[in-house]
Amino acid sequence: MNFQQLRIIRETVRRDFNFTEVANALFTSQSGVSKHVKDLEEELGVELFIRKGKRLVGLTEPGQELVGIVERMLMDAANIRRVAAQFANRDEGELTIVTTHTQARYALPEIVARFKQDFPRVHLALHQESPGEIVERLRRGEADIGIATEALDAEPTLATFPFYSWHHAVVVPEGHPLASRAELTLQELAQHPLITYHEGYTGRASIDRAFAEASLQPDIVMSALDADVIKTYVELGLGVGIVAAMAYHPRKDAGLVLLDPPGLFPPNVTRIAVRRGHYLRGFAYRFIELCSKEADEATVKAAASTLRDE
Amino acid sequence: MNFQQLRIIRETVRRDFNFTEVANALFTSQSGVSKHVKDLEEELGVELFIRKGKRLVGLTEPGQELVGIVERMLMDAANIRRVAAQFANRDEGELTIVTTHTQARYALPEIVARFKQDFPRVHLALHQESPGEIVERLRRGEADIGIATEALDAEPTLATFPFYSWHHAVVVPEGHPLASRAELTLQELAQHPLITYHEGYTGRASIDRAFAEASLQPDIVMSALDADVIKTYVELGLGVGIVAAMAYHPRKDAGLVLLDPPGLFPPNVTRIAVRRGHYLRGFAYRFIELCSKEADEATVKAAASTLRDE
DNA sequence: GATGCTTACGATACCCGTAAAGATA
DNA sequence: TATCTTTACGGGTATCGTAAGCATC
Numbered sequence: 001m002n003f004q005q006l007r008i009i010r011e012t013v014r015r016d017f018n019f020t021e022v023a024n025a026l027f028t029s030q031s032g033v034s035k036h037v038k039d040l041e042e043e044l045g046v047e048l049f050i051r052k053g054k055r056l057v058g059l060t061e062p063g064q065e066l067v068g069i070v071e072r073m074l075m076d077a078a079n080i081r082r083v084a085a086q087f088a089n090r091d092e093g094e095l096t097i098v099t100t101h102t103q104a105r106y107a108l109p110e111i112v113a114r115f116k117q118d119f120p121r122v123h124l125a126l127h128q129e130s131p132g133e134i135v136e137r138l139r140r141g142e143a144d145i146g147i148a149t150e151a152l153d154a155e156p157t158l159a160t161f162p163f164y165s166w167h168h169a170v171v172v173p174e175g176h177p178l179a180s181r182a183e184l185t186l187q188e189l190a191q192h193p194l195i196t197y198h199e200g201y202t203g204r205a206s207i208d209r210a211f212a213e214a215s216l217q218p219d220i221v222m223s224a225l226d227a228d229v230i231k232t233y234v235e236l237g238l239g240v241g242i243v244a245a246m247a248y249h250p251r252k253d254a255g256l257v258l259l260d261p262p263g264l265f266p267p268n269v270t271r272i273a274v275r276r277g278h279y280l281r282g283f284a285y286r287f288i289e290l291c292s293k294e295a296d297e298a299t300v301k302a303a304a305s306t307l308r309d310e
Numbered sequence: 311m312n313f314q315q316l317r318i319i320r321e322t323v324r325r326d327f328n329f330t331e332v333a334n335a336l337f338t339s340q341s342g343v344s345k346h347v348k349d350l351e352e353e354l355g356v357e358l359f360i361r362k363g364k365r366l367v368g369l370t371e372p373g374q375e376l377v378g379i380v381e382r383m384l385m386d387a388a389n390i391r392r393v394a395a396q397f398a399n400r401d402e403g404e405l406t407i408v409t410t411h412t413q414a415r416y417a418l419p420e421i422v423a424r425f426k427q428d429f430p431r432v433h434l435a436l437h438q439e440s441p442g443e444i445v446e447r448l449r450r451g452e453a454d455i456g457i458a459t460e461a462l463d464a465e466p467t468l469a470t471f472p473f474y475s476w477h478h479a480v481v482v483p484e485g486h487p488l489a490s491r492a493e494l495t496l497q498e499l500a501q502h503p504l505i506t507y508h509e510g511y512t513g514r515a516s517i518d519r520a521f522a523e524a525s526l527q528p529d530i531v532m533s534a535l536d537a538d539v540i541k542t543y544v545e546l547g548l549g550v551g552i553v554a555a556m557a558y559h560p561r562k563d564a565g566l567v568l569l570d571p572p573g574l575f576p577p578n579v580t581r582i583a584v585r586r587g588h589y590l591r592g593f594a595y596r597f598i599e600l601c602s603k604e605a606d607e608a609t610v611k612a613a614a615s616t617l618r619d620e
Numbered sequence: 621g622a623t624g625c626t627t628a629c630g631a632t633a634c635c636c637g638t639a640a641a642g643a644t645a
Numbered sequence: 646t647a648t649c650t651t652t653a654c655g656g657g658t659a660t661c662g663t664a665a666g667c668a669t670c
Contacts (some may be wrong), residue, residue, distance in 0.1 A: 046395035084354035
């Protein structure tokens with residue numbers, strides 16, 4: 001048993017049992033992959049993959065059991081490297097954060113700026129993904145920290161911490177009939193064509209829930225992945241926008257009016273997530289602490305160490 | 311990074327930083343060990359061991375962090391093999407149990423007999439150790455199941471389950487003045503020379519506690535590791551024996567009299583322990599279930615999966 | 621001087637990649 | 646036929662063990 005074999009097992013599951021793809025992903029040859037799998041199966045005395053003739057189609061029962069353990073081992077292998085890097089060069093390295101457009105654009109800039117000031121030698125990679133993909137990237141250990149409003153809490157392999165609370169507000173073009181209605185209600189809103197986030201993004205679920213609880217059928221004529229796109233079309237007069245309140249900037253969005261009556265939409269909580277069992281460099285804890293004073297290193301470590309079942 | 315390097319790291323810590331011993335333990339050459347460590351340190355960019363000239367004397371800070379992870383990885387490597395063996399040959403394999411003399415001699419025989427009947431092809435290795443050593447063997451993954459009355463509960467890396475409850479009783483030679491005293495008290499006992507278990511064995515602590523709580527100073531003239539030795543010297547007239555009640559056998563111990571007044575000594579609970587995170591073969595769960603109906607496979611798995619901090 | 625770590629070096633085994641053959645859709 | 650896996654084979658590398666050199670106790 002060696003690490004290349006374990007990497008191949010993991011990658012084979014991820015790449016849908018296609019050895020050719022696995023070989024490409026791991027920068028090696030197809031034949032080597034095939035042989036490694038065969039060798040390991042022989043060493044263990046069990047078939048790990050279900051074969052249909054020469055094609056692989058799935059995991060056998062022992063294969064399923066093994067994959068969980070294999071993933072833990074490879075996570076630990078990565079942890080070892082991170083621990084070493086931490087001590088070799090405490091304030092130098094790479095920090096990968098995956099987050100949504102909304103957070104990257106409106107919540108994180110000042111935190112990132114402060115972090116870069118504190119750790120100028122840390123290369124900060126800020127990847128923008130959908131909430132579902134954020135979960136996946138964290139699970140796979142491809143990122144250290146995930147920040148989003150959706151999806152994170154439902155994933156048991158992640159430990160999450162509240163970052164900040166926010167709510168949706170309404171934007172309309174200047175001169176729009178609603179522009180003067182400071183006491184806007186959901187009923188009024190439902191009578192206009194609406195533009196807001198796509199499902200699964202930036203609290204869209206809570207918008208839908210708010211209308212549903214008021215027994216209203218909103219007329220959502222368009223949905224987008226981020227507030228910048230939404231605002232663009234609102235400005236063109238295609239509809240009334242519902243965006244995260246912090247996405248409105250008085251000066252930059254001069255052609256738009258923000259309507260933010262208290263209690264119109266329920267609050268949403270954006271959360272910080274880390275993979276349980278994923279070793280974090282010291283500066284990763286500093287980043288999280290910049291986001292939330294409650295999530296200090298000890299707290300995060302405690303929550304993230306509670307681990308592992310199959 | 312490869313497994314041999316990880317094994318060497320672990321073994322180096324266990325063998326007190328003596329590469330020569332490590333090489334012997336791993337059936338390889340001293341020079342290979344030296345080179346492997348050097349290679350790994352180079353790959354990671356950190357020194358793992360503190361060197362005093364050419365001798366190793368301890369772990370560096372990163373080394374300490376790494377060892378914990380390394381042990382988890384090697385445990386998982388062993389788990390993989392066990393999982394495979396489980397599926398390759400469900401009712402065949404090896405089950406290693408470490409326990410004390412008392413349990414091996416008086417509690418386990420009928421359970422072992424039933425187990426052998428159910429799993430004739432499983433090689434059962436029953437190792438006899440001190441409670442402290444039982445903990446160590448389990449921690450190292452050298453045994454699957456540990457059974458003892460002491461020490462197990464204090465070790466956080468183990469999950470334990472109650473096996474059965476028992477208490478100490480008194481044995482005296484036939485014709486001894488106490489032999490007719492059915493209503494024996496601790497006060498009376500304290501007036502005789504006593505022979506019982508050595509410290510750390512078979513509930514000795516609870517005997518001491520019982521006397522202490524009664525403000526008595528027992529005169530323990532001899533201590534031994536098992537009841538057979540104790541009974542031998544009691545029969546020779548060297549003192550009054552205090553042994554586990556189940557260690558008295560009316561027929562085999564014909565020259566002795568058992569005095570077992572209720573409540574003389576408090577009850578002790580013998581426990582079954584498994585290493586958290588250590589994969590158990592199906593028949594290992596069957597063995598545990600033979601010991602205790604409450605400790606069924608699901609219960610044991612749940613308790614043993616709650617794992618891992620450094 | 622005994623023990624223990626490091627370095628050098630040659631033999632071996634393992635791993636990888638190319639190429640050809642066989643199986644599947 | 647195109648895609649994918651397996652098997653065969655040769656080249657390269659890493660690993661291992663012997664032996665010599667050197668530091669530590």
